Amino acid sequence: MGYGNQNLIYLKGGVLENRPEFYSKATDKRRKNFRIMLSRYLSSPIPEMKVLITLGEEKFTTQTDDYGYFSAWIEPKQAFRAGWHQVTFSINDENEEICRVQGEFLIIGDKAEFGTISDIDDTILVSHATQLFKKFRLIMTKNAKTRLPFEGVAEFYKKLKGAENPFFYVSSSEWNLYEFLQDFFKVRNIPKGPFLLQEYKSGLRDLLFTGGGSHQHKQDKIKRLMTLLPNLKFILIGDSGQRDTEIYRQALHEFPNRILAVYIRKIGKKDDFDEKTTQEFKEKGVPLLLIENTEEAVAHAKKVGLVKD
Structure with a gap:
């Protein structure tokens, strides 16, 4: 989840491999919880990966660092009202999209008291x-x-x-x-x-x-x-x-x-x-x-x- 004001938005993410989906239930046994938590620390970050950021009709490009992170300060041309909005992160290989995920960002408006x-x-x-x-x-x-x-x-x-x-x-x-x-x-x-x-x-x-x-x-x-x-x-x-x-x-x-x-x-x-x-x-x-x-x-x-x- 990113955040920003009317002029500037901060977005951050990471690109990992061997990262399973994590679904937990209240009835899960300790052994399953142990395996899931362990797997969270055994995924491998992918450095120098280009990431396409799509905000409405606008597109921006960034790249992961040596630790698999990317972060970007976005100055959008369009105006976003206060509240939550969607952003799309995607990875392309030779113009073919190989991965796409949805994220969110929060715009803080003038009505916030604190x-x-x-x-x-x-x-x-x-x-x-x-x-x-x-x-x-x-x-x-x-x-x-x-x-x-x-x-x-x-x-x-x-x-x-x-x-x-x-x-x-x-x-x-x-x-x-x-x-x-x-x-x-x-x-x-x-x-x-x-x-x-x-x-x-x-x-x-x-x-x-x-x-x-x-x-x-x-x-x-x-x-x-x-x-x-x-x-x-x-x-x-x-x-x-x-x-x-x-x-x-x-x-x-x-x-x-x-x-x-x-x-x-x-x-x-x-x-x-x-x-x-x-x-x-x-x-x-x-x-x-x-x-x-x-x-x-x-x-x-x-x-x-x-x-x-």
């Missing part, structure tokens, strides 16, 4: 990201139909979305898990929005340490969003298990007067923010809350007028 940028693991999806064994067991034995969200997340996010407010999901999960996340969000009725994930990985070791790394890419993607949508303010939601508070603190300084509130779900034994961080948010007039459960965030959002009953 946007929401949310982490996924241990913010929406119960993941135990800081406990390696628990995390690996969940990933390998459950699927999108049987993994659980935190209580109240879907209802809270739907209130934040309202009629026009966009959602973006910035996560350290890899692109390998894209279909899993799409399925999970649909099953749990969580508002639809573009996923901004960590680069594709390949191999068993990468599967074991999925979601790891420096998380710097989150800061880069938040900067891209806030630069592309300069008139939109944001709510930021994350958890205390990784570096979300620090990443959001950087955004606070880089984009002053653009952040309405920050909600951090408490994971582990962390009881509060350090004094320096608390003071910085206070000086900027941005509420920073460490929440035990979703209801606390809902209560605050109602109090300050971000959501309505």
Whole structure:
């Protein structure tokens, strides 16, 4: 899922071989879930592949990089209204089309009051990201139909979305898990929005340490969003298990007067923010809350007028 404004659209994808279709059911056994998750990390990216992008009557060409990715900033001649639109990606060999898939992109319009940028693991999806064994067991034995969200997340996010407010999901999960996340969000009725994930990985070791790394890419993607949508303010939601508070603190300084509130779900034994961080948010007039459960965030959002009953 891509995203953009009336003048510029960002699209991204990957070209892979040996990539099976993934269909999960709530009744699937652990062995099947294990095989499917394993196969997500054993597909091979295809570099230097030309990809044709079709937007309505317009066509654009891009090429995959060494890791099989392509990304493109599109300046369409036609005007797209706010909302979701289709885009076609295709691969041709000697003028014969050998592959075609449909994608989507979201145009953010002027009626949006604010946007929401949310982490996924241990913010929406119960993941135990800081406990390696628990995390690996969940990933390998459950699927999108049987993994659980935190209580109240879907209802809270739907209130934040309202009629026009966009959602973006910035996560350290890899692109390998894209279909899993799409399925999970649909099953749990969580508002639809573009996923901004960590680069594709390949191999068993990468599967074991999925979601790891420096998380710097989150800061880069938040900067891209806030630069592309300069008139939109944001709510930021994350958890205390990784570096979300620090990443959001950087955004606070880089984009002053653009952040309405920050909600951090408490994971582990962390009881509060350090004094320096608390003071910085206070000086900027941005509420920073460490929440035990979703209801606390809902209560605050109602109090300050971000959501309505």
